[in-house]
Amino acid sequence: MSKCPRWYGLVFLWLGLVFAVPAMAEEEEPLLNVFLKGKNIEQAAESLIQAISSNNYTFVRQQAIDSRLVPANWEAKSVRIIYFCNFDLMSRALALDTHAAEFLPCRITLIETGKGVDLMAVNPAWQSNRLGNYRLHEYCVKMKKDYLTIMNEAAL
Amino acid sequence: MKKLACAIVVLAWGTLAHSAPLTASRTTDLVDAINGVTAAAQNNGYELVKVQPIDQALVKRGYPDPGVRILFIGKSSAMDQAMKTNPKLLSVLPLRITLIVEGKEIMVSSDDLEAWKEMFPDPETARLIESWQSDLKTILSEFSGH
Numbered sequence: 186m187s188k189c190p191r192w193y194g195l196v197f198l199w200l201g202l203v204f205a206v207p208a209m210a211e212e213e214e215p216l217l218n219v220f221l222k223g224k225n226i227e228q229a230a231e232s233l234i235q236a237i238s239s240n241n242y243t244f245v246r247q248q249a250i251d252s253r254l255v256p257a258n259w260e261a262k263s264v265r266i267i268y269f270c271n272f273d274l275m276s277r278a279l280a281l282d283t284h285a286a287e288f289l290p291c292r293i294t295l296i297e298t299g300k301g302v303d304l305m306a307v308n309p310a311w312q313s314n315r316l317g318n319y320r321l322h323e324y325c326v327k328m329k330k331d332y333l334t335i336m337n338e339a340a341l
Numbered sequence: 342m343k344k345l346a347c348a349i350v351v352l353a354w355g356t357l358a359h360s361a362p363l364t365a366s367r368t369t370d371l372v373d374a375i376n377g378v379t380a381a382a383q384n385n386g387y388e389l390v391k392v393q394p395i396d397q398a399l400v401k402r403g404y405p406d407p408g409v410r411i412l413f414i415g416k417s418s419a420m421d422q423a424m425k426t427n428p429k430l431l432s433v434l435p436l437r438i439t440l441i442v443e444g445k446e447i448m449v450s451s452d453d454l455e456a457w458k459e460m461f462p463d464p465e466t467a468r469l470i471e472s473w474q475s476d477l478k479t480i481l482s483e484f485s486g487h
């Protein structure tokens with residue numbers, strides 16, 4: 186019926202992929218960083234937990250980076266992890282793709298330096314870009330926005 | 342024409358290809374899988390830091406069971422090495438292993454560290470990431486019995 190050779194279809198398919206995939210795969214940095222100038226790690230953790238609660242997320246736990254790997258009194262004082270989640274978002278993301286577990290629950294690593302505390306989190310939108318699931322990526326873009334809101338609010 | 346079609350398929354594949362996490366699976370139940378992964382991790386110098394029962398947490402709050410549980414494993418030397426080599430790597434520690442119930446099988450997957458290697462190509466960082474990848478590969482192989 187069609188006079189178009191079959192390979193035309195393949196060309197169009199490829200062009201579609203070339204233009205559609207990068208539309209999802211916007212340039213994303215692997216890490217989200219916010220620096221809390223002049224705070225110590227205790228103050229930073231407290232601010233962060235408050236910001237987590239005020240943004241509709243649930244604080245899950247905090248631990249030293251080497252918790253359970255060294256005796257409790259040897260644990261690093263300057264590096265801490267805070268875990269948190271939004272159960273509704275977590276349920277919906279996992280229903281879309283169980284690979285969402287790669288970035289759940291949310292975690293922020295706090296590193297105390299002489300001048301303040303560096304907050305660092307893996308960017309979920311960077312991770313979801315690699316999974317190639319457009320619908321999951323939408324959730325991850327929202328999560329990225331939430332991470333930044335929480336981290337910036339903690340820095341106030 | 343065939344050559345052109347092949348080239349297009351290869352290009353399309355390259356466009357879609359995403360680096361993937363390491364995976365392994367075994368016919369077993371969740372509890373046995375957790376024990377299996379923990380034992381394999383310990384055989385390779387890692388400790389179980391935390392079992393994160395996100396499946397139970399969701400069910401308790403009225404959500405459907407996603408059949409997913411997360412284990413965090415670590416070793417203190419990895420923390421020290423990351424701190425010295427590239428503190429940005431601390432954000433992936435402790436390492437995460439995901440257990441997914443798939444019928445009678447448990448599929449286990451690790452974080453996709455290949456993408457990190459691409460992001461931090463300096464030799465020292467790449468070497469450290471490669472050593473974690475190698476450890477995770479061994480742990481997953483031991484778990485699956487291969």
